[in-house]
Amino acid sequence: MNSMDAKPPGIIDEVKMVHGGGSGDWFPAEEIRKYTNVFLIQGDRLLLGYKKRGLGIHKYNGFGGKVEPNESTLDAAQRELQEEAGIIAPLEHAGTLLFVVPGSKWAHIDIFRAEEYSGTIAESDEMRPEWFNKGEIPFDNMWDTDRYWLPLLLANRPFSGRADYEKKGEDFILKKWWFGINPNTVSQANQCI
Numbered sequence: 177m178n179s180m181d182a183k184p185p186g187i188i189d190e191v192k193m194v195h196g197g198g199s200g201d202w203f204p205a206e207e208i209r210k211y212t213n214v215f216l217i218q219g220d221r222l223l224l225g226y227k228k229r230g231l232g233i234h235k236y237n238g239f240g241g242k243v244e245p246n247e248s249t250l251d252a253a254q255r256e257l258q259e260e261a262g263i264i265a266p267l268e269h270a271g272t273l274l275f276v277v278p279g280s281k282w283a284h285i286d287i288f289r290a291e292e293y294s295g296t297i298a299e300s301d302e303m304r305p306e307w308f309n310k311g312e313i314p315f316d317n318m319w320d321t322d323r324y325w326l327p328l329l330l331a332n333r334p335f336s337g338r339a340d341y342e343k344k345g346e347d348f349i350l351k352k353w354w355f356g357i358n359p360n361t362v363s364q365a366n367q368c369i
């Protein structure tokens with residue numbers, strides 16, 4: 177078995193590798209902090225937000241942020257979608273990403289998808305929403321590993337993965353990554369943890 181085939185530390189879901197790369201050891205364990213991220217899909221279009229401040233500034237991303245104490249992950253995802261894009265939507269759990277940077281808490285990000293919404297999409301202090309055709313997603317202006325798992329989210333294939341970065345000044349340098357899917361699930365909503 178290739179060493180990259182083995183699930184990295186922190187991945188607990190029953191998944192098999194579909195993408196992996198990089199070199200060196202996985203970074204050591206840290207305390208975990210929970211985050212959310214939401215992607216809205218309408219037919220051939222995907223709604224992204226251009227991040228105006230904070231972590232991931234000037235990148236396109238889904239809408240999300242930290243899960244507050246005493247808040248469920250789903251409630252946090254709905255709150256962040258409302259705060260950052262002005263809408264509410266029924267959410268389906270799509271995948272999990274461990275975002276690892278040495279010296280910081282691990283970000284355990286629960287990623288959701290929605291295909292309908294209510295309200296009016298609106299720019300916020302943090303995000304400028306913009307629609308993209310599924311064939312024109314700006315992966316070069318997103319976090320480096322989104323190109324591996326966003327197609328799985330669009331295909332409704334629950335995924336689980338890990339991305340290790342090193343921070344150099346303001347830049348995040350991707351060191352190692354691993355993404356897997358459960359080969360037995362074709363299209364299934366996951367429980368949110």
Ligand SMILES: Nc1nc2c([nH]c(=O)n2[C@H]2C[C@H](O)[C@@H](COP(=O)(O)OP(=O)(O)OP(=O)(O)O)O2)c(=O)[nH]1
Pocket residue numbers: 211212213230231232237238239240241242275283285319320321322339
């Ligand atoms: N797509 C993608 N999203 C990521 C990656 N890493 C990462 O932290 N994120 C997401 C998780 C969160 O949705 C967002 C970071 O949350 P945030 O710092 O904006 O949190 P927040 O809204 O609570 O921030 P604030 O109010 O404290 O300013 O970025 C990644 O590799 N890919």
